[in-house]
């Protein structure tokens with residue numbers, strides 16, 4: 001199968017797994033079919049080079065949930081999100097987005113930012129995202145969320161960890177803290193994961 005998942009995503013995941021899985025680190029990687037990344041020397045560079053398949057990506061999150069349970073999965077996702085945010089914010093790609101955002105009138109910048117992140121999610125082949133808007137908020141809708149694809153029965157929105165990534169990025173783009181909340185999650189049985197970016 002074709003590799004579509006970037007080294008940036010995979011490296012952030014490997015760092016997150018290493019932090020929370022302890023003695024089960026090897027088992028999690030083996031169950032995900034990622035034994036090739038077991039030694040840290042074999043970890044991919046944090047760039048946009050594709051290094052794994054979408055199926056492998058979904059299986060990682062599913063395996064972590066099955067092996068380590070809901071609360072450890074949350075801890076893992078928080079670590080993972082912090083890592084992803086750091087890598088994205090340090091990239092040349094991000095500097096270019098920041099420069100573009102400064103050309104957008106302040107009143108339109110939040111809507112523009114959410115649309116840009118929806119497009120980036122597609123460009124980076126993370127998921128097929130959709131943009132929506134109502135009078136309260138802008139929304140990012142994901143019907144094939146790789147985090148939640150193999151997970152069911154979660155007690156609260158699971159990929160809510162992504163609030164950290166999107167909240168951190170949007171803060172840099174608009175210059176003030178936006179309330180970002182996951183309002184529906186496939187891991188709880190919703191047809192899509194939906195993140196709201198509330199208007200002031």
Ligand SMILES: [Zn+2]
Nearest residue numbers: 145148159193
């Ligand atoms: Zn999700």
